[in-house]
Amino acid sequence: MPLFAYLHVAVTTRLAELRRAGERGDSPVPTAVIIFGLVFVATIVTGLALSKARDWMNAIPNHTNPK
Structure with a gap:
């Protein structure tokens, strides 16, 4: 039973520390991961915009690319 009490106190303390650290504006996700996303x-x-633009231009009858 003392092990469960110790684990309970340890987890509760760690969660309280994480909540306090969150008020400073720190994010658990690194900035590099956010930028990559x-x-x-x-x-x-x-890519989707380019694809749609090409499809739109190819739908014009008698369309030729400028030289």
Whole structure:
């Protein structure tokens, strides 16, 4: 039973520390991971926009690419 009491106190103390640290604006996710996610999403959005633009231009009858 003392082991359970020790684990309970340790977990409760650690959770309280994490809650206090969260008030400072610190994030558990590193900034590099957030930036990578933003770049990944931006790449996908840009690719989709380029694909839609090409499809739209190819749908124009008698379309030729400028030289």
